Amino acid sequence: MTERFSYTLNATDGRARTGVINTPRGDIRTPAFMPVGTAATVKAMMPESVRATGADILLGNTYHLMLRPTAERIDRLGGLHKFMNWDRPILTDSGGFQVMSLAELRKLTEEGVTFKSHIDGSKHHLTPERSMEIQKLLGSDIVMCFDECPALPASDEDVRKSMELSMRWAQRSRDAFGDRPGHALFGIQQGGVTEELRGISAEKLREIEFDGYAVGGLAVGEGQEAMFGVLDYAPDMLPKDKPRYLMGVGKPDDIVGAVARGIDMMDCVLPSRSGRTGQAWTRRGQVNIKNARHSDDPRPLDEACTCPACSNYSRAYLNHVFRSHEMISGMLITWHNLHYYQELMQGMRDAISAGTFEAFQAEFHATRAMGDIEPL
Incomplete structure (x- = not known):
């Protein structure tokens, strides 16, 4: 068991890579798919x-946990791993994306974001420093720096301003971490x-130096073709000897x-969210279990x-059980979807x-x- 965080690249095939991220809480085999445990639980699943x-x-x-039950409470109860009974690595996002997409009446300044909770309307202030503090209280293994994620489409000028602000916040996140x-x-x-803007951003991040690098601001409505267009150049702008993380993706063919x-x-969130709405992902595409067939x-x-x-x-x-609104429906289909996603990752690592x-x-x-098997 390692005491430090490190990344080992084991093999490449074209631009595809497989390797291992070593953490004190265990190894992460890459390419890796991370199920989303929004509120300290992967919905409808036990951690084991x-x-x-x-x-x-x-x-x-970060956003959901800081509002409820609060990072301070999780810290008092022994940290997020103990709280949710998951002893392996946890990555926490910075809260920036949820503030932009969920919070009401938000106000953005150089300092950070002031917003009202979508739960009870209470007022909160999130800065790079506060995001680092919250993630430290949670005790996550991989911490994301605080950034602003503009919804696309946006003007070039708005995207540039947002990127430059995110890079200043990246430096503040690094200092506070x-x-x-x-x-x-x-x-x-x-x-x-x-x-051009992606290149400027990557250069600034490399100057600051991080343990890993994410490609942010995609999967926010630009469509697969535009996303792949960015991924044709963006990952290669980032250091080859560090992990590269694409945030919020996605469907199996996106992955x-x-x-x-x-x-x-x-x-x-797709495999678990789909599981609760009766959508199963299989190697032959999507199956809508509520259909009469x-x-x-x-x-x-x-x-298979x-x-x-x-x-x-x-x-x-x-x-x-889906049509009867029984809980076991979401449990079983979510388990299937997560199993399929992990099988897909293992297949890619092997290939x-x-x-x-x-x-x-x-x-x-x-x-x-x-497509799906023929109906009987």
Whole structure:
């Protein structure tokens, strides 16, 4: 077990990379998908079940946890790992994105953001320094610097101003983070879909020096084509010897495309959110379990899947419990979705190591194009 945070690149295939992030709480195999535990829980899952799907690391949300139950309370109760019964690595975001997307009546200044809670209207002030303090109280292993994420589309001038503010906040985050052996601070590249601005942002982050680097400001409504357009150059602007994290992505084909372009880490609420709304992700694409075609189908969601939902239950049962609003519906489909996502990551790690990533991608797309199995 390492006492420090480090990254080892083990193999590349084209621009795709596989390696290991070493942390005092355990290794993270990359490319890695991080399930989102917004409020100190991956919804509808027990922590040991999340681990059983193959997850090495979870994500927690600074914004949600600072409002409820508060970072100070979590700290008094022994930190986030103990609080939520997850003894492996946790990454916390900075709160910036949620402030921009959820908070009411927010006011942005050079100092930080003042906003009203979406829960009870209480007033809060979030700065780079306060974000670092909150994440330290939570005790997360990977801390994200505080940034501003403008919603796209936005004017070039607005994107530039926002990026420059985020870079000043990145320096303040670095200063406030200090020296915390065993914990890592990641910088976040901004610049919208403009290559020149992305380059300026990357240069500034490299000057400040971080333990890892995120490609931020994507998956905010620009569409897959524009996102891939940025990923065609943005990851290569960041240091090769540090992990690269694409925030808030995504659907399985987004993830495969991002890994093909040099991304090492991703997170998304999609597998768990879809699980609660009856949407299952399978190697043959999406299955909407509430459709009547499943109500008499004794077959599993995916015959090749070894998760509990596919091993022990039929589509007919999953259809029934979803339509009956039974809790087990969200539990089983979420487990299946997280299992599928982790299986996808393992498949990519194996293919990159073997030098067969191009063939893996071709098979992935061909199988998805077949669509769901024929109805009975």
